[in-house]
Every structure is written in C-alpha cells, then in structure tokens.
Amino acid sequence: MEKLPGPPPIPASLAALDDWSSGSEEEHRRKNEQTPLIRHTSRKSGSRKNAFRKPDGFTELSTISDCKTHSQSSWSDGEKRIGDDDDRSISTYSTTGESVASLKSLATVSLENFREGLSIPFTDEEGSYQKIARGLGSLSVLGTIIGLTMPKNQYLNGRWYPWYRVISSVIGYNYFVLWSICFYPQVLLNYRRKSTKGLSNDFAILNLMGWSFYSAYLISMYFDDEIKIMYQQRFNNESSTVQSNDVAFSVHAMVLSFIYVVQIIYYGDSWCSFRLKPLTWLLVLAMGFPSALVPCLIKLGYLPYSTWLDYFYALSFFKICCTLTKYSKQVMLNWKRKSTSGWNIWYNFLECSGGSLSMLQITLDSADMRDMTGITGNIAKFALGFATIFFDAIFFSQHYILYPNKRAGTQEEGVPILIKTPSIVRTRSRLDLSELNGVDVEA
Known part of the structure; x- marks a missing residue:
C-alpha cells in the first residue's frame, strides 16, 4: 500500500524563529509588535476611517516547535477535508447506484407481476375473487396501451374534440381485449380435459352463427363506402359509430366460436355426438x-339495391336472437346438471367487462356527437352488451350461489374432470366409485 507523504518542510524564513526560545518574554512581545500591519479603508456615511489589522490567518508562533505543530495541524486538517470530500462523493455515487438498482428491481417485479396477471385467465379454473381482480387489472392495462397507440376515430369531431378521441380509443380497445380473450379459457379448459362435457352443443352452434352474422354486419358498415352513404342518407348525414376494434373483435370471436364446434366434434369421436x-x-x-x-335476390334485381342496408341490419338482429337463445340453452343445462363444471366462469367475467365497456363507448360517442342516432343506428351493439350483462349475472349466481360445490374442479358424479377413467369403469355404470381405489387411472 502506498504511503501518504508527510508534512511539508518548514520554510527557511521560519527558521529564524528558533532564536526566540533564547529571548525573554519582553523581547518576544516586542518582536510580535513589529509584525507588519495591513491598512485598509472602511467607508461609512461618507467618512474615511483608518484601521489596522493583522493578515488573515496570522498565528503568533513563539517557538519553532509551535511552528511545527501548526504546520502538522494544517496538513492534517487538509487531509481531513479531502477525505470528507471523497467520502461525500463515494456516498453520492453509492446512493445513485442504489436508486438505479432499486428502480430496475421494481420494474422487473412489476413486469413479472403483469405477465402473471395476463396468464391468470388462461390457467385459473376456480375463479377466486383475488385472481379475477388481478387478471382483469392486467388485461385493462394491456387494453389501455393498445388504445393509446392505435389510430383514433376521425369521425369523432363533437364537442369534446380532440381529447375524447383518445378516451374513446382506450375504452374501445379495453372492451376489445377483455371480450376477445373471454373465448380462450373455455377452449383451453376443453383441451386440458379432452372433453366438452358441460358445454352445450346448442350454445356452440348458435354462438358460431351469431358471430358470423355480426361480423358481416360490422365489416360492411366499416369498409363498404356504399353502405356508409346509405347510412348517412337515412340518419341525417351522421356517421356510423362502428369502429375498427368492433370489426377486429367480431372476426376474432367468429374464429374462436368455430373452434368450439370443432372441439365438440373431435372430442365426441363422431358427428353423431x-x-x-x-x-x-x-x-x-x-x-x-x-x-x-x-x-x-338483390343481385338478380328482384329487390332494390338499397335493401343491402336493411339486410345487414337484419343480420345484426339475428345475432341478438342467437345470443338470447344460446345463453338460455347453457343456463338450462347448468340447471339440469345442478353444476357449472365444464363451464369456465372466466368467460362471463371477461364478457361482462367487455359488454359494459362496449355500452359505455357507444353512449359516450353519441353524447360527443350530440346525436342519439349513434345508438339507434347501431342498436345491435348496445343490445348485445345489455344481453350479455343480464345473462352473466345469472351465470354468476349459478357458479357462486346455487352450485358452489360443483364447479370446474369436479363433475356432477364427483369424479375429477382432469382424470380419465378406464374403459372397464365406463362400461359398468353401476360400479361404485370406491372400487377405483385399486384401479390405475390414466392421467
């Protein structure tokens, strides 16, 4: 380790002070009095006053030992000040480094929690309130990010322009994310169980038909310029409230509904199922x-060309009929089985959240344009959101109040749904479940 240098040598001019030790106190006082004084002038009220003072930092040194002590003390004080400055610099650097590390750690933990929250709807089958709140919160953050980055609706030029365009986009893509993801939990549940027991066939086929009708309606209202002109002629030159997130959501829902039907056929082993x-x-x-x-008939000329708008409106009303019927079928199936096993409650939570935001968006859009034709001209969207909320409330009561002990964890017979029973057990319907204790079951 390198040693620090010692105190500086005593100047030669101070060596003469060594002879002070041989003098008397009177001579010492006389020599001190002969020290040169510095003259300065102070001004106060225009008067000049002379004053004398010793140089700044002057210290009377009587002996050479006092000089050495003073020199060493000054050197030590300098080292101490330099050391204090270094300590403060190191402390500041350490504090900054710790702050950066804490921010990185916080960002990592937040990102991990966000990713886990996004995965909850795809992995959770119980539907506990804590997991539902966490999952919905993470999906809402994702929808907000998408809504802020996607293009805004250029037709919203009402009284809240331009900032309401951002709000409408955020609400719309939140409803798009929540309502779109609601289809995946049921698909994954069917895949893990290798069965669609508990899912109504009527629900699946009506679901597919309804979303097909609704997709055709929204695509025409959003992309077809001739349909847009017909709409404006009918509703006093007002633009339709159909937005891009509506189209993306409906097409996505149609594809997932088709997967429901494929799973029913595939896991049922034949079309007869x-x-x-x-x-x-x-x-x-x-x-x-x-x-x-x-x-x-329109293409052949038997119906006027303007019938296209009425035709697509009819498809939107077909969608509402499918929605009311399919939910009624599923509710009746749960009631007959006295169980909600095989039905993923996440479907209803996500759908209820998306339906609520859908109704909120179309209501605020109409208020911004100061014209209720935004609702009357797109009544299917408003009615669809209302119908889903109504039936979701029924599903919640069945899952948490009426049949709380027969949820997604067990079938109505008490056999875990993730366990595939052997063929010998399936052929003997009267076999007591206690006999399964000695039978090897395939996971």
Whole structure:
C-alpha cells in the first residue's frame, strides 16, 4: 500500500524563529509588535476611517516547535477535508447506484407481476375473487396501451374534440381485449380435459352463427363506402359509430366460436355426438335460409339495391336472437346438471367487462356527437352488451350461489374432470366409485 507523504518542510524564513526560545518574554512581545500591519479603508456615511489589522490567518508562533505543530495541524486538517470530500462523493455515487438498482428491481417485479396477471385467465379454473381482480387489472392495462397507440376515430369531431378521441380509443380497445380473450379459457379448459362435457352443443352452434352474422354486419358498415352513404342518407348525414376494434373483435370471436364446434366434434369421436335440440334446428333454418336468399335476390334485381342496408341490419338482429337463445340453452343445462363444471366462469367475467365497456363507448360517442342516432343506428351493439350483462349475472349466481360445490374442479358424479377413467369403469355404470381405489387411472 502506498504511503501518504508527510508534512511539508518548514520554510527557511521560519527558521529564524528558533532564536526566540533564547529571548525573554519582553523581547518576544516586542518582536510580535513589529509584525507588519495591513491598512485598509472602511467607508461609512461618507467618512474615511483608518484601521489596522493583522493578515488573515496570522498565528503568533513563539517557538519553532509551535511552528511545527501548526504546520502538522494544517496538513492534517487538509487531509481531513479531502477525505470528507471523497467520502461525500463515494456516498453520492453509492446512493445513485442504489436508486438505479432499486428502480430496475421494481420494474422487473412489476413486469413479472403483469405477465402473471395476463396468464391468470388462461390457467385459473376456480375463479377466486383475488385472481379475477388481478387478471382483469392486467388485461385493462394491456387494453389501455393498445388504445393509446392505435389510430383514433376521425369521425369523432363533437364537442369534446380532440381529447375524447383518445378516451374513446382506450375504452374501445379495453372492451376489445377483455371480450376477445373471454373465448380462450373455455377452449383451453376443453383441451386440458379432452372433453366438452358441460358445454352445450346448442350454445356452440348458435354462438358460431351469431358471430358470423355480426361480423358481416360490422365489416360492411366499416369498409363498404356504399353502405356508409346509405347510412348517412337515412340518419341525417351522421356517421356510423362502428369502429375498427368492433370489426377486429367480431372476426376474432367468429374464429374462436368455430373452434368450439370443432372441439365438440373431435372430442365426441363422431358427428353423431353433435346433437341439437329441435328449437335450435328451427332457429338455424329460420335465420340461415333468408340470410343466404336475400343477397341472391338483390343481385338478380328482384329487390332494390338499397335493401343491402336493411339486410345487414337484419343480420345484426339475428345475432341478438342467437345470443338470447344460446345463453338460455347453457343456463338450462347448468340447471339440469345442478353444476357449472365444464363451464369456465372466466368467460362471463371477461364478457361482462367487455359488454359494459362496449355500452359505455357507444353512449359516450353519441353524447360527443350530440346525436342519439349513434345508438339507434347501431342498436345491435348496445343490445348485445345489455344481453350479455343480464345473462352473466345469472351465470354468476349459478357458479357462486346455487352450485358452489360443483364447479370446474369436479363433475356432477364427483369424479375429477382432469382424470380419465378406464374403459372397464365406463362400461359398468353401476360400479361404485370406491372400487377405483385399486384401479390405475390414466392421467
């Protein structure tokens, strides 16, 4: 380790002070009095006054030992001041480094919690209130980020322009994220169970038809310029409140609804497993036949061209009929089984949140434009949100109040849904479950 240098040598001019030790006190006092004085002038009220003072920092040194002591003390004080400055610099640097490290750690933990919150709807099957709040919060953050970055609706030029465009975009993409993701928990639950037991076939087929009708309606209202002109002519030159997030959501929902039907057929081993009630078949024919016939009649000239707008409005009302019927079928199935096993409650939480935000967006958009034709001209969106909230309340009561002991963890017979029973057990319907204790079950 390198040694610090010692105190500086005593100046030669101070060596003469060594002879002071041989003098008397009177001589010492006389020599001190002969020390040169500095003259300065002070001004006060215009008068000049002379005053004399010794140089700044002057210290009377009687002996050479006093001089050495003073020199060493000054050197020590200098080292101490330098050391204090270094300590303060190191302390400041350490504090800054600790702050940066704390911020990095906080960002890492927040990002990890955000990622875990996004995964909760896809992995949770119980639907506890804490997990639901965390999952919905994370998805809302994601929807807000998307809403802030996506293009805004250029037709919103009402009384709250321009800042309301941002709010409408944030609300719209929050509803898009929440309502779109609601389809995935049920798909993943069916995949993990390798079964669609608990999911109504009528619900699946009506769900697919409804979202197909709704997608055709929204795509035409958003992309077809001729349909837009027809809309403006009918509603006093007002623009439609259909937005890009509506179109993206409906197409996405149609694709996921098709996967529901594929899972029912695949896990049912044959088309025979896909059975529908007579009322469902009647609705399918009653809505499917005219939806295919009317476009042909318009193209052939048997119906006026302006019928296109009415045709797409009819498709939107078909969607509402499908929604009311499909939920009624699923509610009745849960009631007959006295259980909600096989039905993922996350579907309803996400759908209820998305439906509420959908109604809020269309209401605020109409208020911004000071015209309620935003609701009357897009009544399907408003009615769809209201219908989903109504039936979601019924599903919540079934899951948490009426059948709390028969949720997604067990089937109605008491057998865990994630356990596949052996074929010998399936063929003997009267076999007591106690006999399974000695049977090896396939996971």
